[in-house]
Amino acid sequence: MSTSIAATTPMADATPRRGHPPGLAVLFLTEMWEKFSFFGMRALQVYYMTKQLHFSQGSASLIYGAYAAGVYLTPIAGGVISDRWLGRHRAIVIGSLIMALGHFMMASEVLFFPAMITIAIGNGLFLPNLPSQVAALYADDDPRRASAYNLYYMGINLGAFLAPLVCGTLGEVYGWHWGFGAAGVGMCLGLAIYLAGGRWLPKEGPRAARKVEAVPNDDAATRVGLLVAIGLAVVVYRMAYEQTGNTLAVWVDTSVDRHLGGWTMPATWIQSLNPMFVFAITPLLVALWQRREARRGAARPLGRMAIGAFVSALSWLALAAIAHVDMARHAPTSVGWVTAFFVLFTLAELYILPVGLGLFASLAPARFRATTIAAWFLAAFAGNLLSGVLGTAWEHLAPDAFFALTGGVAAIAGALLWAVGRFAAKRP
The missing domain is CATH 1.20.1250.20 (MFS general substrate transporter like domains)
Incomplete structure (x- = not known):
C-alpha cells in the first residue's frame, strides 16, 4: 500500500x-x-x-x-x-x-x-x-x-x-x-x-516558475534506462504482491482454521493483517535504518528493494511448505501460520514499495517529473493486471505448488533488482 x-x-x-x-x-x-x-x-x-x-x-x-x-x-x-x-x-x-x-x-x-x-x-x-x-x-x-x-x-x-x-x-x-x-x-x-x-x-494558485536544470543526454538516457528496468522489476513483484487479496483470500476461506474458541473469524479479517503490521513494523524499521545510516552512511535504494523482493519470495515459499505439510496430513492450516506469513510479507513491502517510489522521484529528469511518477502508476497497473493472469493458475495447481510459483515470481523480481543495482553501482 x-x-x-x-x-x-x-x-x-x-x-x-x-x-x-x-x-x-x-x-x-x-x-x-x-x-x-x-x-x-x-x-x-x-x-x-x-x-x-x-x-x-x-x-x-x-x-x-x-x-x-x-x-x-x-x-x-x-x-x-x-x-x-x-x-x-x-x-x-x-x-x-x-x-x-x-x-x-x-x-x-x-x-x-x-x-x-x-x-x-x-x-x-x-x-x-x-x-x-x-x-x-x-x-x-x-x-x-x-x-x-x-x-x-x-x-x-x-x-x-x-x-x-x-x-x-x-x-x-x-x-x-x-x-x-x-x-x-x-x-x-x-x-x-x-x-x-x-x-x-x-x-490553489498558479504554479511557480522554476528553473530546469540541463541534463547531459548520456546521463538522461542512463536514468531512463534505470527507471525502465526498475519498473519492469516492480511489475514482476506486484504479480506476487497482489495475490494476497486474490488467490490467498480464496485459500484462507477454504483451507485455514479460523476458529478461535467458539467463534469463527470472518475470512475478510485476514486482509487487515497487512496494514496492521505496517503500523507495528514501520517505526522499528525506520529506527533501524537511521542507526545504520548514522554508522555507515545511506544504503543503496536498489539494494533495499532487492532485499524486499527476496524476503517476499521467502514468505511465499514458507507458506508453500506449511501448506504442503498440512495437505499431507489432511488438516487445515492454522491462522497463526498465516499471521506469521504476513509479518514477512509486510516487511518485504516496506523495503520495496515506498523505497521504489522515492527512487523514481529522485531519478526523474526535472522536465519529466510528473511523467516519471505516472510511470510508477503504469508499473502498478501492469503488475496488477498480470497478477490476475497469474491467479488463473490456482485452478490448475495445488495450493502448495501455487504458493511456490508465486515465491519464484517474487525471487525473479529480486534478481532483476539486484542486477540493476549492480549496474547502477558502476555508474560514475
Missing part, C-alpha cells in the same frame, strides 16, 4: 513548529476514509464474485486483477484533467462523489461491472490530488515535513486496517450490500471532512 506525494508550492503556517498544522489532520482523515472505502470493497470483491455471482475462481481472479490494475491507470488521465481543467479541489470533490456512487452501485448485482468502472474513474481524479497538498502545508526548510509524510502514510494504512473488519464483517454476516454500502458511506465521510476542513488546506 503506497501513494505518490508530489511537491507543490509550500505554504507556511502559523502552527507552532513542535506540532503539525491542522490541515495535516484533515488530509489524514480524508485519506483514511477513502482507503476505508477502497479496501472495504476490495476485501469483499473475490468472495462476492465466487459466492454470490457464481464466477469461477479463474474468472474472478482475472476480474480482480483488471480492477486492481485499472485503479492505477486512471490517475494518469485524472492528473492531466485536474491540472489543465478542473483544478485540485474540484477534482477531489467530483472524484469522491463518483467513487461513493460506485460503491453504492455495487449493492446491485446487475451493476457490478459498471460499479467497478465508476470507482476506478473517481479514483483517477482523487488519487493524484489529495497527497500533493501535504508538502504545501510546510515551508521548504520545515523539518516537520518528513514526519508529515509518515503520518499521512499511516492514515492510508489505518483505513486499510479498519475496512475488512467493518465492511468485511457486514458483507459476510449481514449481506453483501451492507458491506458495499458501508464502503460508500466511508467515502462520503471522507468528502465531508475534506469540505469541512477546507480553511486549513493550502490555497
Whole structure:
C-alpha cells in the first residue's frame, strides 16, 4: 500500500513548529476514509464474485486483477484533467462523489461491472490530488515535513486496517450490500471532512516558475534506462504482491482454521493483517535504518528493494511448505501460520514499495517529473493486471505448488533488482 506525494508550492503556517498544522489532520482523515472505502470493497470483491455471482475462481481472479490494475491507470488521465481543467479541489470533490456512487452501485448485482468502472474513474481524479497538498502545508526548510509524510502514510494504512473488519464483517454476516454500502458511506465521510476542513488546506494558485536544470543526454538516457528496468522489476513483484487479496483470500476461506474458541473469524479479517503490521513494523524499521545510516552512511535504494523482493519470495515459499505439510496430513492450516506469513510479507513491502517510489522521484529528469511518477502508476497497473493472469493458475495447481510459483515470481523480481543495482553501482 503506497501513494505518490508530489511537491507543490509550500505554504507556511502559523502552527507552532513542535506540532503539525491542522490541515495535516484533515488530509489524514480524508485519506483514511477513502482507503476505508477502497479496501472495504476490495476485501469483499473475490468472495462476492465466487459466492454470490457464481464466477469461477479463474474468472474472478482475472476480474480482480483488471480492477486492481485499472485503479492505477486512471490517475494518469485524472492528473492531466485536474491540472489543465478542473483544478485540485474540484477534482477531489467530483472524484469522491463518483467513487461513493460506485460503491453504492455495487449493492446491485446487475451493476457490478459498471460499479467497478465508476470507482476506478473517481479514483483517477482523487488519487493524484489529495497527497500533493501535504508538502504545501510546510515551508521548504520545515523539518516537520518528513514526519508529515509518515503520518499521512499511516492514515492510508489505518483505513486499510479498519475496512475488512467493518465492511468485511457486514458483507459476510449481514449481506453483501451492507458491506458495499458501508464502503460508500466511508467515502462520503471522507468528502465531508475534506469540505469541512477546507480553511486549513493550502490555497490553489498558479504554479511557480522554476528553473530546469540541463541534463547531459548520456546521463538522461542512463536514468531512463534505470527507471525502465526498475519498473519492469516492480511489475514482476506486484504479480506476487497482489495475490494476497486474490488467490490467498480464496485459500484462507477454504483451507485455514479460523476458529478461535467458539467463534469463527470472518475470512475478510485476514486482509487487515497487512496494514496492521505496517503500523507495528514501520517505526522499528525506520529506527533501524537511521542507526545504520548514522554508522555507515545511506544504503543503496536498489539494494533495499532487492532485499524486499527476496524476503517476499521467502514468505511465499514458507507458506508453500506449511501448506504442503498440512495437505499431507489432511488438516487445515492454522491462522497463526498465516499471521506469521504476513509479518514477512509486510516487511518485504516496506523495503520495496515506498523505497521504489522515492527512487523514481529522485531519478526523474526535472522536465519529466510528473511523467516519471505516472510511470510508477503504469508499473502498478501492469503488475496488477498480470497478477490476475497469474491467479488463473490456482485452478490448475495445488495450493502448495501455487504458493511456490508465486515465491519464484517474487525471487525473479529480486534478481532483476539486484542486477540493476549492480549496474547502477558502476555508474560514475
